Amino acid sequence: MEIIKYDEIDYKKITISKPEHQQDNYYSEIKYNNNPFFLLTSKLKISKNLNEIDNRNPYVDFEISRQNLDFYQMMNDLDEKIIRTTYSNSIEWFKQRIPLEVIDDMYKRITKPLSLNRNPKIKFKLPFIRDTNICKIYNQYKEYIQTSDINLNSDSICIIHIRGIKFMKQQYIC
DSSP states (O other): OOEEEGGGOOGGGEEEOOOEEETTEEEEEEEETTEEEEEEOOOEEEOSOGGGOBTTBOEEEEEEOGGGHHHHHHHHHHHHHHHHHHHHTHHHHHSSOOOHHHHHHHEEOSSOOOBTTBOOEEEEEOOEETTEEOOOEEOTTSOEEOGGGOOTTOEEOOEEEEOEEEEOSSOEEO
16 A cells, blocks of 8 residues: 655645446546555644534544644645536547536535634544544554543644545535
8 A cells, every 4th residue: 555645745646537337436546656545645734523413413623833834735736626627528438528617516515715813623524424424533653542642732644545526416525
């Protein structure tokens, strides 16, 4: 398993497959250099109490510090790569040319626009099987810990698996 550091990404190595029907939606796989895309983030501050996370609300909220805006920019560039790839492949994927504005409006971005006096926030979905969070969490000493051991506003560095794009009727998301 290769893990790519956020500031070492080569966007030419990111590939997005043609969407395939899965249950009620379509799904495109995202790969990096023909392998699963595992990304090492910059330092992020946990801005949601992890005890509130369950399979109905499996998201962790993070704050990106002003010193790490290069990570915010990298995620924004990934959003743009997804939008541009969807647009350039719209005839092949959807059998019609979809205007770039429509594709942009339908895409739910990973990043939110920057606010003047606030640090940007980002959220990632934790993997759950039934009611069990299967995300492995370690402290700085490489010891396995529980989500209950993590305090609000703690600093963290994450390894995230960017799996693909889910296309629904009115929107699509990474």
